[in-house]
Structure formats: structure tokens, C-alpha cells
């Protein structure tokens with residue numbers, strides 16, 4: 001069968017892939033965006049918390065279509081339940097709040113609707129999108145292009161591209177196709193489980209519960225989910241416990257200082273996933289190929305948040321590739337290194353610093369000392385004066 | 392270090408929440424994935440590090456010798 005030609009073929013239409021696609025297409029590139037799923041974002045493997053700033057930065061309007069609930073700050077708890085409140089409705093009352101003329105700090109989004117919205121924006125910018133299309137492998141050609149092998153509704157298709165973008169998330173295979181070192185250490189991947197529940201009250205804050213007793217190696221959380229629902233979840237590092245995330249979540253719900261609050265909770269949905277508390281990949285490019293988002297481990301190593309970094313990484317990748325290809329440059333690994341250099345300068349170097357902070361915490365063997373450090377770091381991280389606010 | 396014996400996995404689909412964590416941690420070459428986006432079942436894994444079992448939030452992966 002004939003081979004279609006594109007400037008970019010992008011594998012994966014999560015926040016990273018859809019944003020890369022939109023920025024590239026807006027600057028004239030011919031882009032094919034593929035995703036193997038039938039419904040983007042489903043099954044949900046994310047809590048959906050994202051700052052308003054992260055959306056604004058990439059020109060995404062906060063549409064009702066995908067917002068579960070606006071957020072105004074944080075409640076950080078230590079292992080005993082002592083709380084540090086960082087409520088921007090109080091800290092900066094003139095700016096943040098529900099009232100007319102004021103705004104939220106961020107949102108909890110529905111990833112099914114959010115990812116579909118981002119894909120739609122890409123499509124409207126001229127991107128060709130194929131769902132139910134799985135990326136299988138790629139092969140660089142002698143003429144500077146590459147062939148990308150796809151399967152779409154059981155049909156084998158080859159698409160020719162100048163650059164292949166791996167935006168295929170944490171389970172990324174694209175990096176492996178190019179023999180990049182993508183392996184995550186078991187000490188740096190949190191095993192997460194979360195329940196969407198009814199009958200648990202929240203107050204516009206993202207609540208984060210630290211402490212080895214509740215979530216060894218990670219933390220627990222309670223997020224507002226809109227419509228009066230909440231999400232209770234946690235992530236644990238498997239080498240720091242001999243129980244699984246399910247056991248820890250059960251303990252947290254039934255035996256923590258929140259047990260009264262959770263007493264009448266009813267489970268409406270069950271979700272989970274792996275969250276890397278790891279460094280970015282050291283090499284995020286190869287001949288005809290770059291990685292972006294979770295696939296490149298563009299994830300905040302302290303919070304595990306990756307939507308903001310996927311969106312901003314997508315914008316960086318889209319802008320870079322548009323400039324690069326519009327100048328007629330050859331997409332060799334050596335030339336594509338400039339993508340990673342630019343990304344490091346804009347956000348990556350700060351992520352490396354956060355990784356050092358996180359590593360220092362978990363290098364502390366004494367549990368009480370480690371708990372105290374994590375609580376202190378989380379509280380500082382979300383404060384209005386945090387130097388890392390923009391990640 | 393002695394080389395591990397190959398293993399073959401069974402996944403209790405009733406408990407699997409399709410979270411993808413097992414694929415994320417797996418160091419095997421590209422494509423060792425089942426039709427349900429978990430690590431592959433029904434074909435042997437010669438690395439046998441069992442990290443996939445360790446990361447599973449609901450402990451629904453088990454193995455036997457291949």
C-alpha cells in the first residue's frame with residue numbers, strides 16, 4: 001500500500017502529544033497524531049490536578065467541558081494529621097476566590113474530557129488524528145526520513161515522517177524502539193491506587209498526606225472531584241513496604257486520622273497507575289526521533305505531577321520542530337539534541353534540582369526524620385514563595 | 392549472579408485495574424505487552440526480575456516456571 005508522508009508522526013495523544021501536534025501544525029507542519037485508545041484518557045490513570053497557569057501558558061481555556069472543580073490551594077498533613085493550610089483565598093484574597101473578578105489557582109480536570117479537548121484543539125489546528133491506531137516500530141531511511149509502522153483497526157499502515165515523536169506516556173515503547181535508556185528503577189516508581197468516592201467533604205483544596213505510616217515512599221491525597229465527589233488515593237514505593245497499594249489505601253481509609261471523615265464513603269470508580277518519582281531521561285532523542293511528556297519522564301519528581309510538564313514540554317517540542325524542519329535541517333540525533341538542550345534550559349534543569357531534593361529526602365534512613373523532611377518539603381513546595389512554583 | 396529461570400505470567404483479570412504500571416517498570420525489549428496493555432501473558436520472560444509483580448497495586452500478577 002502507498003505510504004503517506006508527514007513532517008511529524010506523533011505516537012500518543014495525551015497532553016504531551018496533542019500539544020506538540022497543535023503547536024507544530026499552527027506553524028505549518030503536516031502532522032499525523034495517532035492513539036491506540038478508543039476513548040482518550042480512559043481508563044483514567046491520573047488524578048487530574050493542574051494549575052491554571054499551566055493551561056494559560058499553552059493557550060488552553062478552562063472550559064466547563066473538562067473541569068471537575070476549581071482549586072484554591074493546598075492542605076498538607078504530617079503523619080499525625082497536623083495540617084499546614086496554604087489557601088490562596090486567604091493568602092491573596094484580592095486575586096483568588098469564587099467571587100466575580102477573582103480566579104482559581106488551578107483545577108481538577110476529567111482526563112477523559114481533557115484529553116479529548118486537547119486532541120480536538122489539535123485537529124482544529126490542522127492535525128490529522130487517528131484513534132484505534134497503535135504505533136509498532138520505526139525505521140530511519142537513508143534519505144533522512146523514517147518509516148513508522150502502524151496498525152489501525154487491524155490494518156497495517158506505514159507512514160513516512162521527517163521526525164517521529166514518542167508521546168506514548170509512562171509505558172513508552174517508542175524510546176525502546178530507538179534503544180534509548182528508558183528503564184525506571186523500582187525505587188523510583190510509585191504504585192498508585194485511587195478511589196472516586198461519594199460522601200467525603202472537601203473544600204476547594206488539594207489535600208496531601210505525608211508520612212511513612214500511610215504511604216511509604218510516596219504520599220496519600222484527597223482531592224475534590226466536583227458534583228460533591230472526592231478522590232482518595234495514594235502511591236507507595238514497593239521496596240519500602242511488603243504490602244501493596246491496595247492494602248495501604250484500605251489502612252488509610254479505615255485507620256488514619258481521617259477515618260471518621262471517610263466513614264460513609266462509597267466507592268464510585270477505581271483507578272490506578274505508576275508515578276515516576278524519577279529524573280528526566282538523560283537522552284530524549286535519536287535519529288529522526290524525540291520523546292516528550294511521561295515518555296521522556298518529564299514528571300515532577302516531588303509531586304509526581306506530569307500534566308503541566310507534558311503541556312509545556314509539548315509546546316517546547318512543537319515550537320522546536322516547526323523551526324527546525326522549516327529551516328530544512330536534517331533530523332539526525334546530533335541535530336535533535338538541541339531539542340533536549342532547549343527543554344533543559346526552560347524547565348528540565350529545575351526538574352533535575354527537584355530530583356536532587358527528592359533523592360536527599362529518601363536517602364534519609366531514619367523514618368521520623370524522613371517524614372519531617374517530606375512534610376517540610378511539600379509545604380514549602382506549594383507555598384506562594386516556592387522557587388519551583390512554575391513546574 | 393546466576394541467571395534466573397524463565398517464567399510465564401498469569402494475570403487475574405478480575406482484579407486488574409488496567410493501570411499500566413507493570414508495563415512501565417518492565418525492562419524487557421519493546422512489545423512485551425498483552426492485548427490488555429499489561430505485561431505479556433502466555434509467552435515466557437527470560438529476565439524474570441518480577442518487578443511487574445512488585446509494582447502491581449492490586450497484586451494480580453503471578454508466575455510459574457516457563
Ligand SMILES: Cc1cc2nc3c(=O)[nH]c(=O)nc-3n(C[C@H](O)[C@H](O)[C@H](O)COP(=O)(O)OP(=O)(O)OC[C@H]3O[C@@H](n4cnc5c(N)ncnc54)[C@H](O)[C@@H]3O)c2cc1C
Nearest residue numbers: 012014015016036046047048049135169273293294306307
Ligand atoms: C495515579 C496517578 C495520578 C496522577 N495524578 C496527577 C495529577 O493530579 N496531576 C498531574 O499533573 N499529573 C498526574 N499524574 C501524572 C499524569 O497523569 C501524567 O504525567 C500525564 O498523563 C503525562 O501525559 P503524557 O501526554 O506524557 O502521557 P499520557 O497521558 O500517558 O498519554 C499517552 C498516550 O499515548 C497512547 N499510547 C501509548 N502507547 C501507544 C502506542 N504504541 N500507539 C499509540 N498510542 C499509544 C496512550 O493511549 C495515551 O493516550 C498522575 C499519574 C497517575 C498514575
Ligand code: SF4
Nearest residue numbers: 417436438440441443
Ligand atoms: S519479570 Fe521483569 S522483565 Fe519479565 S515481564 Fe516482569 S518486569 Fe518485565
Ligand code: SF4
Nearest residue numbers: 407408410411413447
Ligand atoms: S500492574 Fe497490575 S493492575 Fe496494573 S495493569 Fe498490570 S496487572 Fe493490571
